[in-house]
Amino acid sequence: MLDLSQYQSIGEALKDSLDQFANETCLIEADREREKERITYSEFRKRAHPLARGLQDSGFAAADRAGIIMTNQSKWLISAYVIFFTGGVLVPLDYKLTPEEHWQLLEHSGARILITEYPIWRLLGASPGRAAAAELRTVLVTEAPPNADLSGAQRWEDFRGEGEPVFVPRQRQDMACIVYSSGTGGRPKGCMMSHENYLEQCVALTSLYPFWPGVRYLSILPTNHAIDFMVGFFGPFTCGATVVHLRTLRPEFVREAFSKYKITYVSLVPLVLKNLQKGLQTRFDALPPAKRKVFNLLVGINKVLTKGRIRLNLSRQLLKDVHSAFGGELSAIIVGGAFSEPQTLQFFYDLGIPVANGYGLTEAGTAITVNDLKPFRADTVGKPLPGMEVRIVNPDAAGIGEVAVRSKTIMSGYLNEPELTAETIVDGWLLTGDLGKLDAAGHLQLSGRKKNMIVTEEGKNIYPEDIEAVFESLPVKEFCVFAANYIWPQRSMVGEQLVLALHLEPGQTYSDELRREITARNNRLLNYKRIHGVVLLDEDFPRTASLKIKRNVLAERLAQLDRAIAILPL
Amino acid sequence: MRTPEQTTQEVLELAATHFNVPAGSLLPTDDFFKKLGIDSLQALELLSRLENHFGIELPDYEVQGVSDFKTLAERIQSRL
Numbered sequence: 001m002l003d004l005s006q007y008q009s010i011g012e013a014l015k016d017s018l019d020q021f022a023n024e025t026c027l028i029e030a031d032r033e034r035e036k037e038r039i040t041y042s043e044f045r046k047r048a049h050p051l052a053r054g055l056q057d058s059g060f061a062a063a064d065r066a067g068i069i070m071t072n073q074s075k076w077l078i079s080a081y082v083i084f085f086t087g088g089v090l091v092p093l094d095y096k097l098t099p100e101e102h103w104q105l106l107e108h109s110g111a112r113i114l115i116t117e118y119p120i121w122r123l124l125g126a127s128p129g130r131a132a133a134a135e136l137r138t139v140l141v142t143e144a145p146p147n148a149d150l151s152g153a154q155r156w157e158d159f160r161g162e163g164e165p166v167f168v169p170r171q172r173q174d175m176a177c178i179v180y181s182s183g184t185g186g187r188p189k190g191c192m193m194s195h196e197n198y199l200e201q202c203v204a205l206t207s208l209y210p211f212w213p214g215v216r217y218l219s220i221l222p223t224n225h226a227i228d229f230m231v232g233f234f235g236p237f238t239c240g241a242t243v244v245h246l247r248t249l250r251p252e253f254v255r256e257a258f259s260k261y262k263i264t265y266v267s268l269v270p271l272v273l274k275n276l277q278k279g280l281q282t283r284f285d286a287l288p289p290a291k292r293k294v295f296n297l298l299v300g301i302n303k304v305l306t307k308g309r310i311r312l313n314l315s316r317q318l319l320k321d322v323h324s325a326f327g328g329e330l331s332a333i334i335v336g337g338a339f340s341e342p343q344t345l346q347f348f349y350d351l352g353i354p355v356a357n358g359y360g361l362t363e364a365g366t367a368i369t370v371n372d373l374k375p376f377r378a379d380t381v382g383k384p385l386p387g388m389e390v391r392i393v394n395p396d397a398a399g400i401g402e403v404a405v406r407s408k409t410i411m412s413g414y415l416n417e418p419e420l421t422a423e424t425i426v427d428g429w430l431l432t433g434d435l436g437k438l439d440a441a442g443h444l445q446l447s448g449r450k451k452n453m454i455v456t457e458e459g460k461n462i463y464p465e466d467i468e469a470v471f472e473s474l475p476v477k478e479f480c481v482f483a484a485n486y487i488w489p490q491r492s493m494v495g496e497q498l499v500l501a502l503h504l505e506p507g508q509t510y511s512d513e514l515r516r517e518i519t520a521r522n523n524r525l526l527n528y529k530r531i532h533g534v535v536l537l538d539e540d541f542p543r544t545a546s547l548k549i550k551r552n553v554l555a556e557r558l559a560q561l562d563r564a565i566a567i568l569p570l
Numbered sequence: 571m572r573t574p575e576q577t578t579q580e581v582l583e584l585a586a587t588h589f590n591v592p593a594g595s596l597l598p599t600d601d602f603f604k605k606l607g608i609d610s611l612q613a614l615e616l617l618s619r620l621e622n623h624f625g626i627e628l629p630d631y632e633v634q635g636v637s638d639f640k641t642l643a644e645r646i647q648s649r650l
Contacts, residue, residue, distance in 0.1 A: 032627070071630070071631065117631070119629070119631035119632070247630070248629070249614065250614050250630075251611060251614060251615060251618075275611045457609075458610060523604065523637070526637075527601075527610070527637055530604075
């Protein structure tokens with residue numbers, strides 16, 4: 001691995017990686033059962049540098065911002081490398097957002113360049129939101145069909161300059177990325193991440209879960225996500241490892257990829273991990289009684305032998321069929337983005353497949369804590385990573401309070417939001433809005449949320465303010481969306497739901513017609529953003545002098561209602 | 571060649587079979603996430619089943635953001 005303490009920027013480290021690991025396999029890309037390409041680090045460089053030269057010829061310079069909206073694929077990483085090489089600031093956006101949301105964030109970030117895929121550009125180019133991104137000068141589109149109408153964009157494959165590009169150095173404190181942790185509604189939260197944030201995070205993570213040439217990482221989580229950016233791009237690249245991309249994320253092809261490419265690490269969100277558990281459990285349940293008995297015995301032996309520490313080779317021998325299904329070389333499943341249930345983590349550990357469970361926020365630079373497996377514990381999110389200071393603010397009698405973190409990996413602030421930044425980072429401590437406690441062994445146990453938001457099992461952060469627009473002009477006196485657990489605090493991080501608080505007009509009833517109207521509007525939202533039910537309150541919502549709803553006061557008022565009765569499911 | 575109506579009907583029937591709900595209980599305009607109570611992974615499983623049935627390949631981007639049977643059937647129809 002490169003000694004990252006010697007580097008000033010992501011671009012500088014990546015540039016050296018391409019030289020140092022020139023002959024190692026860098027990327028494999030497969031579409032269903034077909035392997036589309038396999039390239040070395042030196043081939044990666046050959047593809048990237050003409051693009052970098054092209055960007056520089058077009059006037060792209062240090063600190064200019066460039067957005068990427070792409071599914072996981074080699075061109076994502078090549079484009080990101082080029083942006084860093086030329087001194088730019090990367091704005092990685094979630095390809096699953098709507099075109100309007102994309103344009104809003106591109107405008108907010110001040111991106112000059114957008115790199116995207118043709119199917120995404122077809123929707124983006126036709127969206128009226130395009131007019132908003134005034135600073136956008138160049139759009140590069142990958143994989144466009146030969147006669148496609150590019151609506152003013154240029155082909156990524158043809159955007160090449162002559163001669164070698166000039167590497168543009170950046171300093172550790174310079175901005176490397178603007179990562180949107182949420183906020184496609186009224187207040188986008190663009191986390192300004194420095195080069196130092198990533199360099200330090202990479203050192204901390206790879207000290208626990210090392211990469212080296214020959215390691216194969218299966219990239220499934222979107223690369224714009226902090227986890228995949230770190231463990232599916234920057235981490236493996238600085239160690240000469242291989243990243244495997246799948247263009248189709250159907251479960252059967254993902255399963256096949258484990259054995260076909262002998263995957264070493266994969267990152268998953270809890271939803272996918274639970275799905276894997278369900279599939280395995282179904283297979284175990286279907287075993288004939290005698291085989292089942294033997295299997296259970298072997299799992300029992302494995303549990304005893306791995307109680308104190310993981311013993312991968314032993315588990316692979318004992319439970320050969322299970323490990324073969326995962327390719328036989330899987331060293332850990334990294335799970336993040338949302339809270340994982342302890343029984344799911346234990347299920348995999350008992351099979352000899354360690355799950356690196358952790359906790360993090362985009363604002364904190366990926367991970368704050370990670371389970372170090374010394375020993376494995378399913379009931380916590382692990383200990384703070386090296387270089388991370390974690391403390392509990394205002395703990396109650398049980399030691400539970402708001403989790404605060406301080407380290408070199410924390411963002412410098414939210415783009416264009418000094419007040420929000422000042423509320424979030426206080427005296428150098430990032431206030432996470434999550435509740436938890438540190439136990440005697442130094443492990444962090446999460447127990448709920450202080451902030452008005454939910455995190456889905458798919459790892460999506462949903463803020464009520466961001467979905468309220470869909471209910472605008474609803475025929476009621478007033479409305480407000482809440483995370484149910486914000487109104488009625490729960491000691492839980494799973495099964496979180498959003499509710500719509502309604503104050504009806506005088507004499508109005510909660511009719512079937514109104515319910516249908518709410519349902520129809522709700523269905524316009526992406527499935528993971530939808531509200532679960534309605535809460536009725538027959539009084540005026542408290543408001544500020546500028547007539548904004550006082551959400552915290554309204555939540556306190558709603559909390560006086562009995563949750564079990566108050567929420568009317570849609 | 572199937573008509574769009576036939577394709578939609580076959581999509582509904584296959585979804586009903588796959589998720590074990592009564593035939594005829596699904597409508598073209600239904601949101602399959604909500605009506606079937608499924609998550610995004612289960613939706614991907616359904617897509618694989620539909621691909622096998624119709625003998626086509628539906629790239630992931632073609633079904634990105636699609637949540638009702640009618641639109642899904644239209645995307646399938648365009649590839650038949």
